[in-house]
Amino acid sequence: MIERFETGTRMSxxxxxxGVLYLCGQxxxxxxxxxxxxxxxxxxEALLDNHGSSREHILQAIVWLADMADFAEMNEVWDAWVPEGKAPSRACGEAKLAREQLRVEIIVTAAEAN
Structure with missing residues (x-):
């Protein structure tokens, strides 16, 4: 069964x-x-918590940066946030984001907590 939450015209x-949660880009x-x-x-984290998961259950993260020169700055925050020993698979690339002021977007897939 597929369940959709916080669904609008364009996306959920x-x-x-x-048992897998797919989050839209944040x-x-x-x-x-x-x-x-x-x-x-x-x-x-709020979306995961509200839908039966947590950052410990993240399977994959895709990080888009407006400029790869910001990689180290983003990683400082990421590394402090990811639970020790629970790092998901991850990719990071550079992309033109939806609005000029945006510098980072993160897409997460996570397992439900049991």
Missing amino acids: KVVKHN VGAGDTVAEQTKDCLSRV
């Missing part, structure tokens, strides 16, 4: 299928990459 914020507020990354990860 979360889709659940066979962006954050702030002027710096660090601020946006912290806010983005806070949004990811």
